[in-house]
Amino acid sequence: MKAETARRLGFALALGAAFAASPLTSGRRLVPSLVGGVVAAVVVLAMRRPRGPLPLRLATPTGTSRLVLAATAATAAAAFAPTILELVHVFTWSVWQNAHGMLFPFLIWELACARLRRSEGDAASSAWGFAPALLGILLVVLDSGMGTLQVATVGMVSFAWGFSLLTLGSQRTRALALPLALCLFLVPLPTTLAAPLGFPRFSVSGTAWLLQLFGVAAQPVNQYLVVSDELAYGVSNNCSGFSTFIAGMAVASFLAAHTKSRARALLLLAAPWPLAIASNSLRTAALITTCQRFHLDIANTPLDGISGIGALWLVMGALLLIADRKGLREGLR
Amino acid sequence: MIPVSTTRLPWLLAALLVAAPLIYANVLRTHDECGSGSRAAPLTGVAGIERVERHRDSIFQWTSWEEKTPGVLSHAVIRARKPRVLADPGSLAKSRVILSSRSEVRHRSPGGIDLPIHFDRTEDAGHSRFAAYLFIYADRPAESLLHQQIAAGWEPLPLGRRPVTVMMAWGIGTPEQARRLEAEATHWIVETWKLFASQCGS
Numbered sequence: 001m002k003a004e005t006a007r008r009l010g011f012a013l014a015l016g017a018a019f020a021a022s023p024l025t026s027g028r029r030l031v032p033s034l035v036g037g038v039v040a041a042v043v044v045l046a047m048r049r050p051r052g053p054l055p056l057r058l059a060t061p062t063g064t065s066r067l068v069l070a071a072t073a074a075t076a077a078a079a080f081a082p083t084i085l086e087l088v089h090v091f092t093w094s095v096w097q098n099a100h101g102m103l104f105p106f107l108i109w110e111l112a113c114a115r116l117r118r119s120e121g122d123a124a125s126s127a128w129g130f131a132p133a134l135l136g137i138l139l140v141v142l143d144s145g146m147g148t149l150q151v152a153t154v155g156m157v158s159f160a161w162g163f164s165l166l167t168l169g170s171q172r173t174r175a176l177a178l179p180l181a182l183c184l185f186l187v188p189l190p191t192t193l194a195a196p197l198g199f200p201r202f203s204v205s206g207t208a209w210l211l212q213l214f215g216v217a218a219q220p221v222n223q224y225l226v227v228s229d230e231l232a233y234g235v236s237n238n239c240s241g242f243s244t245f246i247a248g249m250a251v252a253s254f255l256a257a258h259t260k261s262r263a264r265a266l267l268l269l270a271a272p273w274p275l276a277i278a279s280n281s282l283r284t285a286a287l288i289t290t291c292q293r294f295h296l297d298i299a300n301t302p303l304d305g306i307s308g309i310g311a312l313w314l315v316m317g318a319l320l321l322i323a324d325r326k327g328l329r330e331g332l333r
Numbered sequence: 334m335i336p337v338s339t340t341r342l343p344w345l346l347a348a349l350l351v352a353a354p355l356i357y358a359n360v361l362r363t364h365d366e367c368g369s370g371s372r373a374a375p376l377t378g379v380a381g382i383e384r385v386e387r388h389r390d391s392i393f394q395w396t397s398w399e400e401k402t403p404g405v406l407s408h409a410v411i412r413a414r415k416p417r418v419l420a421d422p423g424s425l426a427k428s429r430v431i432l433s434s435r436s437e438v439r440h441r442s443p444g445g446i447d448l449p450i451h452f453d454r455t456e457d458a459g460h461s462r463f464a465a466y467l468f469i470y471a472d473r474p475a476e477s478l479l480h481q482q483i484a485a486g487w488e489p490l491p492l493g494r495r496p497v498t499v500m501m502a503w504g505i506g507t508p509e510q511a512r513r514l515e516a517e518a519t520h521w522i523v524e525t526w527k528l529f530a531s532q533c534g535s
Contacts, residue, residue, distance in 0.1 A: 116335055129341070137349065147415055168335070
């Protein structure tokens, strides 16, 4: 019981620290980061009740086997440390890029633990695991020279898949297929993809429409909203809602996997695109209106970032409302 | 209890022990055709620009004053050790250019090398904005940094990471002013490339 309590405490503290460092608490401002981190840890501790008859326990090998397992894990951690540190840097940089990166691994971890608790079979190591594991190592080595980060992240996911096959066997790796697949949402995508997906264009149109409702005349010209002779607000790739969309897709995929109804699952997967554009349009319209009313300089107000955080949580809340929450609770038990 | 097998792990451990030193060698070592990514002394000779410290993501920048004055060309040479930070050059300019159209002009330099100069353009009410830029991977012009990074593949392994450079000129003005500035921008980029090529080569 003590070990289980320590694990729960460890999980809550790690999640609290990740939340504090993430751009969702503004990251670089000490007080909101600390408050956000503590609140997140307390909420997680309160929510993660003891799981009764289904604790997750790995049969730790003894003797030489234990040494080999520990050495492999430590060497893998050391080899992948530069990629992981770079990912942390990218994930904590700004709410406009990969904002879900710090917290999504915790959802994946919860899901993996839940799947392992229910899985059966012996640990018949599968030699097929060498293929993805070695491919993963090769990709990380290659990317250490290339420096794309995307290639190295895909490499780490491939390695994790191979490692699972080698240590847990093929049956349990099948049980882990979903959490392993969800790891691909941790590949940092460039915001230049926002324009081909229509985010700046639709955000500008949505904002112009909302501004009309608020009584502010604004003319959409390309990716700019021309409010007055002095103010032309540009919706760039970064602040077009793309980061919210990616975070939404990651969470929607997680929620859809725990939904019994196929129609609801499809709705969840289709929802992030319109929700991200709608929330970003609302954010931009509110920002422009507020800055106009109080004569604030949009470029130099923290309201821009704060409204980005708000838009992201709005989408997460909407997805949770659509989700099959009963199925989610059962799935994570 | 979930059983864990370790029978095949020694082979995986061996592979990781080979890979780890290679990874660290690549991450810690850089090879710069200009001598040093932080100095790149030859570029300080480019007319009209001076060095500006910009610590974000190891960016080193030489730039003219970033004025938003209509009809005046601004320009910069930006070098970075992390190519992804230069993925959207238009956003690096203070009066950022939010892309609404893109085109490419190919210039053949005196050395016979094609210079793919990209133009990002956009317009708001009454103003045309553009950013013209040339990507350079290590010591050669590249159409796309990501494609060039991947195409280079094994190349950095024996030498270490190589910095990337973007030569960029941008401006804002009436459509007529913008057309004139675009011609000036192309000329400036070609001249700056000549200086770079004469002093930074493998």
